[in-house]
Amino acid sequence: MNDDAANNSSWLKLDLQVCFALYSAQLAMSKVYRKLLKELGLTYPQYLVMMVLWEQDRLSVSEIGERLFLDSATLTPLLKRLEGMDLVLRQRSRPDERHVEVTLTESGRALRQQAEKVPEAVLCASQCSPEELVQLRDELHGLRARLATTD
Known part of the structure; x- marks a missing residue:
C-alpha cells in the first residue's frame, strides 16, 4: 500500500480496494476477449475449456473443473453447449460410468489454429x-494460492 492508503482513516474507499482493482481489470480484459472470441464463436468460459482440452485431450469433467476452479454444475452446461457446437464429445467412462470423459472433435482441434492469434492480440491490447x-x-x-489457504 502507498503512503496515502496507510494514512487514510477509512479503508472502505473504493480506490483502495484490491478486489475492485481486480474486478475492474477483469471487466476490461473481458471486453477485449469478447471481441476476439466472437470470431471463434466462443464465450470466455468456453474458450477456457477449449484451452484445457487443447493442452490435454480426453479429460474427465472433474479434471477440467479442477484446472478451471469450476464445479460440475457450472461446467456441465458449458460442455453441453460445446458439444452442440460439435467442438467436443462427452462420453461415459467405460471403467467407471459415473465419470464423463470429454474429447475434442475434429472441429474442436481445428479451432485451435484460429485461437492461436488470441494471446498475441491480448498482449497488444494490454500495452504491456x-x-x-x-x-x-x-x-x-x-x-489466488494464498487466498485459497484462508478457507
Whole structure:
C-alpha cells in the first residue's frame, strides 16, 4: 500500500480496494476477449475449456473443473453447449460410468489454429511487455494460492 492508503482513516474507499482493482481489470480484459472470441464463436468460459482440452485431450469433467476452479454444475452446461457446437464429445467412462470423459472433435482441434492469434492480440491490447504480463500473472497465481489457504 502507498503512503496515502496507510494514512487514510477509512479503508472502505473504493480506490483502495484490491478486489475492485481486480474486478475492474477483469471487466476490461473481458471486453477485449469478447471481441476476439466472437470470431471463434466462443464465450470466455468456453474458450477456457477449449484451452484445457487443447493442452490435454480426453479429460474427465472433474479434471477440467479442477484446472478451471469450476464445479460440475457450472461446467456441465458449458460442455453441453460445446458439444452442440460439435467442438467436443462427452462420453461415459467405460471403467467407471459415473465419470464423463470429454474429447475434442475434429472441429474442436481445428479451432485451435484460429485461437492461436488470441494471446498475441491480448498482449497488444494490454500495452504491456511480455515480461510485465508474466510477472502480473505470477503475482495473481500467488495471490489466488494464498487466498485459497484462508478457507
